[in-house]
Amino acid sequence: MTERPGLDPDQPDEAQAGDVSRAEGPVTNPDVQPTTTTGRGSGLAPRQEPIDDPGLAEHEYRMTDVDPVLERRAERQVAGLFTLAMLLTVAFTVAYFAIPEDALFLGTSASNVALGVTLGGALLCIGVGAIQWAKKLMDDHEIVEMRHPAASTPQDRKEAVAILETGGRESGIGRRPLIRNTLIGSMAALGLPAVVLLRDLGPVTDTEVLSYTVWTEGMRVVEDVSGRPLRPSDLQVGTLVNCEPAALFATNEEGERIIEGTAALQVKAKAAVILVRMPPAEISDEQTQNWGIDGILCYSKICTHVGCPISLYEQQTHHVLCPCHQSTFDLAAGGTVLFGPAARPLPQLPLGVDDEGYLVALSDFLVPVGPSYPTMEL
Amino acid sequence: MRLSTRRRHPLAAIAVLLVGLLAVGGLYSAFVPRAATAQTSQADLVEEGRQLFLIGCASCHGKNAEGILASEGSINYGPSLVGVGAAAVDFQVGTGRMPMAAAAPQAPRKPPVYDAVETAALAAYVASLAPGPAIPTEEMYSPEGVDVEGLARGGEIFRANCTACHNSVGAGGALPDGRYAPPLTGVSSVHIYEALITGPQQMPVFPDDTLTPQDKQEIIAYINAVDDVPNYGGWGLGGLGPVAEGTVVWLVAMGAMVVAAVWIAAHGARTRRSKS
Numbered sequence: 001m002t003e004r005p006g007l008d009p010d011q012p013d014e015a016q017a018g019d020v021s022r023a024e025g026p027v028t029n030p031d032v033q034p035t036t037t038t039g040r041g042s043g044l045a046p047r048q049e050p051i052d053d054p055g056l057a058e059h060e061y062r063m064t065d066v067d068p069v070l071e072r073r074a075e076r077q078v079a080g081l082f083t084l085a086m087l088l089t090v091a092f093t094v095a096y097f098a099i100p101e102d103a104l105f106l107g108t109s110a111s112n113v114a115l116g117v118t119l120g121g122a123l124l125c126i127g128v129g130a131i132q133w134a135k136k137l138m139d140d141h142e143i144v145e146m147r148h149p150a151a152s153t154p155q156d157r158k159e160a161v162a163i164l165e166t167g168g169r170e171s172g173i174g175r176r177p178l179i180r181n182t183l184i185g186s187m188a189a190l191g192l193p194a195v196v197l198l199r200d201l202g203p204v205t206d207t208e209v210l211s212y213t214v215w216t217e218g219m220r221v222v223e224d225v226s227g228r229p230l231r232p233s234d235l236q237v238g239t240l241v242n243c244e245p246a247a248l249f250a251t252n253e254e255g256e257r258i259i260e261g262t263a264a265l266q267v268k269a270k271a272a273v274i275l276v277r278m279p280p281a282e283i284s285d286e287q288t289q290n291w292g293i294d295g296i297l298c299y300s301k302i303c304t305h306v307g308c309p310i311s312l313y314e315q316q317t318h319h320v321l322c323p324c325h326q327s328t329f330d331l332a333a334g335g336t337v338l339f340g341p342a343a344r345p346l347p348q349l350p351l352g353v354d355d356e357g358y359l360v361a362l363s364d365f366l367v368p369v370g371p372s373y374p375t376m377e378l
Numbered sequence: 379m380r381l382s383t384r385r386r387h388p389l390a391a392i393a394v395l396l397v398g399l400l401a402v403g404g405l406y407s408a409f410v411p412r413a414a415t416a417q418t419s420q421a422d423l424v425e426e427g428r429q430l431f432l433i434g435c436a437s438c439h440g441k442n443a444e445g446i447l448a449s450e451g452s453i454n455y456g457p458s459l460v461g462v463g464a465a466a467v468d469f470q471v472g473t474g475r476m477p478m479a480a481a482a483p484q485a486p487r488k489p490p491v492y493d494a495v496e497t498a499a500l501a502a503y504v505a506s507l508a509p510g511p512a513i514p515t516e517e518m519y520s521p522e523g524v525d526v527e528g529l530a531r532g533g534e535i536f537r538a539n540c541t542a543c544h545n546s547v548g549a550g551g552a553l554p555d556g557r558y559a560p561p562l563t564g565v566s567s568v569h570i571y572e573a574l575i576t577g578p579q580q581m582p583v584f585p586d587d588t589l590t591p592q593d594k595q596e597i598i599a600y601i602n603a604v605d606d607v608p609n610y611g612g613w614g615l616g617g618l619g620p621v622a623e624g625t626v627v628w629l630v631a632m633g634a635m636v637v638a639a640v641w642i643a644a645h646g647a648r649t650r651r652s653k654s
Binding site: 060061062063065066131135136223224225226228230231233234235236237238239240241242276309310311312313314315316317319321323326328339 | 554583642
């Protein structure tokens with residue numbers, strides 16, 4: 001890096017640029033362009049500019065450059081800001097230990113306010129001081145920097161090739177094909193884990209598990225949190241109940257949930273439903289009507305777009321809205337999509353009533369719930 | 379004959395006694411203060427409510443609260459109030475939603491127009507039209523007796539049933555066509571209970587059969603507890619979550635910084651004077 005014969009002409013350029021900045025009034029510098037061009041060693045003839053370089057406009061001084069009183073004041077300001085930053089930092093340290101965690105200031109945490117104000121104030125003072133220093137006191141003159149060729153010098157390129165050749169020779173990669181080939185083989189084999197892992201994202205994976213839920217014929221529809229079974233008479237017109245399959249609340253003889261932990265979450269993620277009741281006259285198609293009980297309808301709670309749980313139900317319009325991407329489903333018309341990115345209706349669960357008068361499912365969902373997938377059968 | 383004229387009729391004494399008794403009884407019943415019975419005061423309240431209704435509500439809801447259909451036929455100009463119950467009136471009038479100030483997609487919460495007595499009268503009148511949910515008693519809605527466990531359960535019920543519209547901290551949210559789920563901050567316990575059992579506007583109904591009064595008390599206790607938590611973390615942005623926060627940081631905060639940097643670089647006093 002000490003010798004750069006090819007770029008030598010650049011050096012005088014930069015020196016000249018420095019000179020230009022200090023010159024007052026328009027300065028033409030016809031030498032700049034041609035020397036830069038020849039500097040690339042491209043052998044092109046010096047380029048003639050169509051108009052002369054007008055140079056830089058006359059330099060205007062700042063108030064602090066011409067008035068020593070203002071200069072000293074700016075100096076005091078910068079030093080003052082830096083001192084204030086120091087004091088605030090000390091105050092931060094004190095506040096950290098001194099203010100109890102649960103103390104309140106104007107309804108918010110006094111500790112948070114004090115720590116934020118002191119540390120933020122210290123950083124702000126340092127920043128403002130630095131800007132004040134740079135704008136008012138640091139040297140203020142225009143400079144011109146010429147563009148440099150992007151390529152390395154021929155010298156650098158030669159050196160790089162030499163290093164590569166030395167490496168090749170000393171490692172003996174050309175002389176030991178066994179090592180070379182096994183290395184290539186080991187690198188290529190690393191592609192295998194990637195293929196195996198990414199395969200799960202593709203359509204060849206087992207999607208059977210997505211096609212059914214835990215709902216079966218005769219399983220009670222129970223309230224989401226308490227697990228209470230529901231009778232049709234419990235639901236007034238306009239009612240919404242967030243529900244789960246009774247299987248989630250089933251217990252063994254020791255009183256422990258049979259489905260629990262991750263398995264329970266996986267069941268919930270597919271089988272969660274909402275129960276709504278609307279005047280039967282407002283249900284627009286026959287199948288929807290037949291799959292309900294006196295206007296009580298049961299729909300999957302999982303949006304068919306990307307699977308957000310939805311229960312944002314408007315009781316007068318009978319629309320359910322997904323808060324994630326605004327897909328809107330009409331529950332009075334079989335869950336048809338009215339708006340948004342969802343591509344298929346919200347699946348409806350056929351409802352019946354068991355011997356004791358509680359609401360039950362008549363079967364599993366007849367179509368897969370949740371987001372569509374490539375091998376889905378509708 | 380003279381003697382006979384002076385002789386009293388044998389029934390005269392009884393007649394005098396009867397006249398006297400009637401006079402005393404009549405005077406007593408005329409002057410004694412009447413005992414106010416619950417029946418009469420209820421009837422008075424209903425009548426007072428009817429008068430208020432005719433002035434303030436009948437223009438939209440009809441003279442007999444039967445509702446008025448708009449020209450489209452299917453859409454209610456003002457819905458029928460027959461069977462909505464006293465709870466619906468106490469909620470709608472008590473939170474200032476009714477009477478509506480202007481036709482809008484949704485009646486906003488505002489300072490109530492009617493005082494407590496007038497609201498009670500209106501509620502009594504509407505309740506007299508048909509059976510409907512009554513105003514809950516304090517022991518039904520008061521979250522006083524809810525313990526920490528109940529509070530946690532209230533949060534669970536709230537997240538399962540309410541957060542879809544009202545947000546996880548009850549900050550409210552948007553609905554289609556200019557409607558919205560209102561924030562739950564500062565709503566009284568009785569109004570939350572009434573909203574749950576009547577389903578005002580687009581809100582679904584959560585009757586006592588599906589959400590028991592105890593469930594509702596726990597929900598109310600949870601909402602109050604969330605309300606009471608002091609704000610520890612700067613600007614909450616309505617508790618809408620990382621999307622709102624990120625948007626504000628990137629667009630507002632970073633934008634302000636870029637503008638500030640440009641402003642700082644572009645400004646600075648210069649003078650025509652040269653160095654002396």
